[in-house]
Structures are given as C-alpha cells and as structure tokens.
Amino acid sequence: MAEEELEEEPEGEDGEEASSSGGKKKLLIIVGAVVLLLIGAAAAVFFSGILDSEETEESAEKEGKEGAESEMEKKTYFVDLDEMIVNLNTTERRQSLLKLKVSLEVAEQKDVAVVRELTPRVVDNFQTYLRELRLDDLRGSAGMYRLREELLTRINIAVEPAKVKAVLFKEMIVQ
Structure with missing residues (x-):
C-alpha cells in the first residue's frame, strides 16, 4: 500500500501541474480579452469626442457661424x-x-x-x-x-x- 500511495502522489502532482497550466492559459485569455475590451472602449470614447473640452466646442460653433455667413455671401x-x-x-x-x-x-x-x-x-x-x-x-x-x-x-x-x-x-x- 505504501508503494501505491507513492505512485499515486507523482500522478497527483502531474495532474496538478496540468490543471494549473490550463488555469494559467484561461487566466491569460481572460486578461487578454479584458485588455482588448478596455482598449476598444478607450478608442470609442476618444473618437466619439466625449472628452473634448468646452473650448473646442465654442471654437466649432464660431467656425460654423462664420461658415454660414460666408455661404450666404457666396451667391451663385x-x-x-x-x-x-x-x-x-x-x-x-x-x-x-x-x-x-x-x-x-x-x-x-x-x-x-x-x-x-x-x-x-x-x-x-x-x-x-x-x-x-x-x-x-x-x-x-x-x-x-x-x-x-x-x-x-x-x-x-x-x-x-x-x-x-x-x-x-x-x-x-x-x-
């Protein structure tokens, strides 16, 4: 019996190593997916213009008004x-x-x-x-x-x- 227990222990250790390496792979995949999700969210916020300051909004409004005035002046x-x-x-x-x-x-x-x-x-x-x-x-x-x-x-x-x-x-x- 003692021999059987000794033989079972190495198998158990190998089993633990196999399951821990499988767990590490799953953890890497989950972390990678989270990182990609965060990068995608950051890009969406950046391109949507949510983080723009009020100054850029005011300058855009001024440019829009000037553009409308110049279009009215440009009559064909x-x-x-x-x-x-x-x-x-x-x-x-x-x-x-x-x-x-x-x-x-x-x-x-x-x-x-x-x-x-x-x-x-x-x-x-x-x-x-x-x-x-x-x-x-x-x-x-x-x-x-x-x-x-x-x-x-x-x-x-x-x-x-x-x-x-x-x-x-x-x-x-x-x-």
Whole structure:
C-alpha cells in the first residue's frame, strides 16, 4: 500500500501541474480579452469626442457661424443662353440634329454682365464645336460629361476676365 500511495502522489502532482497550466492559459485569455475590451472602449470614447473640452466646442460653433455667413455671401448667378439647334457631323445621308439649351453658373454679379455682353462669342464657340460632333460623341453619360467639360473650357476662354463655374443642361435632344 505504501508503494501505491507513492505512485499515486507523482500522478497527483502531474495532474496538478496540468490543471494549473490550463488555469494559467484561461487566466491569460481572460486578461487578454479584458485588455482588448478596455482598449476598444478607450478608442470609442476618444473618437466619439466625449472628452473634448468646452473650448473646442465654442471654437466649432464660431467656425460654423462664420461658415454660414460666408455661404450666404457666396451667391451663385445663372445666365441662360438661347436655344441652339445644330447639325451634327455625319457620314450618312440622314441628318442628325442637336437641340441644346444651357444655363451658365457664375459666381459673381459682375461676371453676369461680362458673360451677357460676350454671349455672341460664346454662341459662336458653341456652334463651331457642336457642328464637329458625331452622334457617337453624345452617347451615354460619359458623352454628356465630355460635352459639359469641353463647353465649360470654351466658355471660360471666350469670357476671359470672367469665370464660369458650370454649364448646366436645361434641354438636350439628339435626333
């Protein structure tokens, strides 16, 4: 019996070591999870802005008011051009027509007068460019985008001291 007890003790000691190493692993996993949870909570508090001071809130309010005032001062103006009907460049016997009505977006009131004064030059540039277009050039949204960008470039060259911000299509019909 004494021999049996001696043999059982080493097994018990090994069993304790196995259970204590398993306990250490569990403890490490729990501590790691808690640390990750704390890091996540700290990041959430930091990015949510809860810890921001009152000074930053006041400065943000001031910037917001200044931004609103500057937006009110920045009014846009629109200049409507007359409707244009242009023959498109085709290789077929059948004629293709483009009916176009645009509005020009201008940033300043003084530019409106300049654009209106130089409207004949703008229309001439439009007509010259549009007559060279083919039907395939106007297909899809990519064609519309390219047309808008090209017209904007030509307008800004024609009304050089003034600046046109955008070309807005009011009507565009291709037949």
